Amino acid sequence: MNVAIDMGATTGSAHAMLDLEELLATRLLVQGNSGSGKSHLLRRLLEQSAPWVQQCIIDPEGDFVTLADKFGHVVVDAARTENELTRIAGRIRQHRVSVVLNLEGLDVEQQMRAAAAFLGGMFDADRDYWYPVLVVVDEAQLFAPSVAGEVSDEARKLSLGAMTNLMCRGRKRGLAGVIATQRLAKLAKNVAAEASNFLMGRTFLDIDMARAADLLGMEKRQAEQFRDLARGHFIALGPALSRRPLPVTIGDVETSARSTSPKLTPLPQASADAHDLIFTAAPEEARMPIRRPPPPAPTPTADILAQLSRPRPEAEAVPQSLFPEIDEAERDAQIDAIMVELLGDPDASFRSVAVLYQDFLVRCRIRRVPGEAPALPAFKRKLAVARVGLDRETAASSAWQQALALSESLADDIQGVFLVLAQAAVTAAPCPSDATLARLYGTHSASRARRLLTYFEERGLVVVRLDFRNNRVVAFPDLGCETSPGDPAGPDAMIEERPAAE
Template structure:
């Protein structure tokens, strides 16, 4: 279904339509100097799409809280804390409620931490809650900066990671990122590069004009046009907007814009002596002065020997499970872990990832299913992952030959156990010997040559015998188990140079 959102008018007077369904799949980047109309553009987009899609607005200045009265958005004060923001984000995905996250009462460091917590909560939810949601981030250069600024490095790292997940990995989870920035040069490139739709407004610096023209596929000599754009004028490009750069003017909005700059107004008429009293004497309804707490004096740096002593005597604290486990039978717990492991193996990237990374993903999914992190240690998970990568069925895993294969695989390094079990499974089934390409895929590589070297190493350990007959077919035998595969080609047979009638 194609849903056109009316964003305004083109230069020819035609409606400027934005395909909302395409936007949810391709993301949007808005760029323009202060006063170019970015917030007005975002407000127009939010108003037009409010009845059609769920929305979440990251509002650093409190400009969009007025959407609550007209469109029913829930305004959340980010000062409630990071843990509460994560819980709110999960409820937002679960109940499909549009929300405005108001960050105006926080300092720079707290804004980054709150944004990271909220976006992390939107991202880390169960697959059953992956509903489409439009995530609008105003002043995105604050949350995904190129270099450190006022905030701490830790807060910047957390916020940048959350923004990267939103723009790079959020599509499958239903998160459609719409980010607006004053300067492309201040925005992290790995965040900006994931957008496929662009709306470029007025800008004056050469580096920003050149980046804008490069993103729009325009000649750099045409970059001067961005200086001549008026307030509310933008150049659009992308699958949801136009296949060619299209100048357009953003239409009017109906909600009140709190972020608009104040207009000119006359000064109050008063005598000079009255003005002096207003400045130097306290009034009746004068608000109290905020008492700024001075920063504590930094602690002196310890000596190098003291630092080394602390490192040597450090012992990590025991890991405390943040969420209580649900009481369940061992069979039920085992079935859930088997299902989680099966879902992991369906991801083609799992074979190329390190075991520690896959284990971390596994524990996160266990906590989401309330199974608990301590249910399976890393060593146990490594053995189960090797069995899962081998792809053995329940009948094979119940056989005596498979139990002997597990004992033999335990004598090999961790990265070779899944490959050995894969060969053992093939031999138990009586199937032809796998090709070098298949073995390389199981090993987590794209090189058949590496697979042959790994086979040679296992053969040197006495666990495998490789035999090639006169037809070039290879048989892999496992002497410790007493089984062998059927003959199979090590490499797919090439038909180049053969008569056409003999080609398969």
């Protein structure tokens, strides 16, 4: 289907027609200094083509949101997460809705990240939704800069990659890029070079005029005409516009931008109390944030060198503490003795960790243990180790020390189960039953105990197997040992009272 868009008038009052189908295949680059009429041109193109093709506008200043009232565009506020913008872009392609991505209010780096996420979502849409979309990017030099600026390298790479995909690989996915820039010198060359249609407006800098003339195939001496172009006047070239450079005057538009060019207005009449108006604070100013004071002046180099050359003052003697120093070894021995005493209670294995911790704190106060008592996570760790009840020789072995290191990667509530299994493997004891593991885990469900073994096995900590008598054996590859066969359905092995460590 052939659709011709009326962009305005050419020399001799003839209509300047733009072939929309050809534009979708060959893309468009618009260049002109600030005030040359680029936004007016883009608005004319969007209004004329709105009934024929889906549109997506990347709008850094919020100028194109007014299209929503007249043509039904959906305004997408970019103040969202990058994942949200990517998913929204995918749904836009699926449902073929024209949108305006409003980047107003974000700083430059946030605008680059948001635009990259949005364009990436449109680019990565499923093949079933590769319908034609006119993607208009205003101020394209912000999203595809030719050199690194003040933004981070990561944000620049993301934005530049998305713009490159749009202009270089977007055609097969139905994405037709229309990019507008104030200066060609600030726009990445690999992005600008993919456009086959050009509309060049008023330009003053020599480097931009020379590059514009080169893109239009004009001689350098003809580049001077770009300085004389009036607002809204452009030189057009390309398969969708004209085979030769053609002056075009952009026609009128139906909508207007929220921000307009400044107009001269007469000053108000001088008030008699102008002095009071300026130097008297209004009530609402009390709620305004206070401006921070300027940073202090830098220290002169001579003063810094003088400070460095001064002799270092002698360190003051540390005053002797009024409180006696805590013997850490004695304190740890007291805490270990309390843990043994706590677990010596026959009902200790059936109490919750919270109840045991309260009992532990009371016993610490009764024994007058110096310093602060261990916090709950540290208590859980000590409880898990104390429940194993190893002798000194086994506790000092390298295999047990490695088991302790492996248990630190697990949650507090399952470290005790893991250490009991490791103790059985290190000492070649029978594998504990499901009932025993369930009680250590604080439950009566044997299936939960079996799921816990599966969790250990999925993390690569253990290998569980059954022998020919259906007894369970748990091997620890990192420790190089395994338990003796044990009946999974056996009774709960009650923890007997352990003697204090020698």
